[in-house]
Amino acid sequence: MSLAIFQPASVTLHSHAHLSSPLHPMSILRRLNPHHLKLRRHRFANVAAAVRQDTALWTPAPLSEIEPAAESLFHVRVDLSDAPDLASSHTRAGQYLQLRVPDESKPSFLAIASPPSLASTKGVFEFLVKSVAGSTAELLCGLKRGAVVELSQVMGKGFDVDRIEPPENYPTVLIFATGSGISPIRSLIESGFSADKRSAVKLFYGARNLDRMAYQDRFKDWESSGVEIVPVLSQPHGGWTGQSGYVQAAFSRGKQIDNPPSTAAVLCGQKQMTEEVTSILVADGVSTENILKNF
Incomplete structure (x- = not known):
């Protein structure tokens, strides 16, 4: 984050030692006008806030x-x-x-x-x-x-997987990702969250087509760790026989949430997808406490 440090004219300090005549009483009152003082404090606060934003250590x-x-x-x-x-x-x-x-x-x-x-x-x-x-x-x-x-320094709380532990209490975990939103999902899967100890862990991964879908070379390893992968293509090339359309639509078409209290979800990707999938899950009884996001 870059920040141009500036000093607005309203906060420039002036010396009045050169004044040879006393100030008129009304001039003094105008200078002490509470509104003017409040405005100055507000401008000082804005500058200070801008400076605080540039706190990254590079x-x-x-x-x-x-x-x-x-x-x-x-x-x-x-x-x-x-x-x-x-x-x-x-x-x-x-x-x-x-x-x-x-x-x-x-x-x-x-x-x-x-x-x-x-x-x-x-x-x-x-x-x-x-x-x-x-x-x-x-x-x-x-x-x-x-x-x-x-x-910069590492930021964010990440996915709080402690909320969906132990695995026997949350045997079903539904994961949703679109586009480059698969990045932190890869980190989650390869970090391990006891997927092999859960009965149903499914990743709905959306992309425009297979040419736009990263990490296909990792799918076999992910599946061996206990994650079922469901590719969803919004504009598939000819011959595609898998799920098509948007992730939220594909999930809605085939969803089976047998036990909402023991179902958890992880979401990352396009805003509309995360919002619509969250609405579907909550409507089916999945607790918002069990829906993990990294932002």
């Missing part, structure tokens, strides 16, 4: 890998071997940080796609970055291995 780190992950999506790995404190601050799936690139002051907010264990054992963060024209993300995706970027 850590430089090199890119150790950057390669296509799917159409318009890139897999980015950052080497944190010289920043062990930053690496160890990633403690829960779903956390995120700010990243900025050289000569670009505006940062990009990115969810950490790798599990916390990867940071603690190998000293790296991995991200799934969507390249959007004119954005910091586009500049990032155009960098080469070895380029140095800057990372």
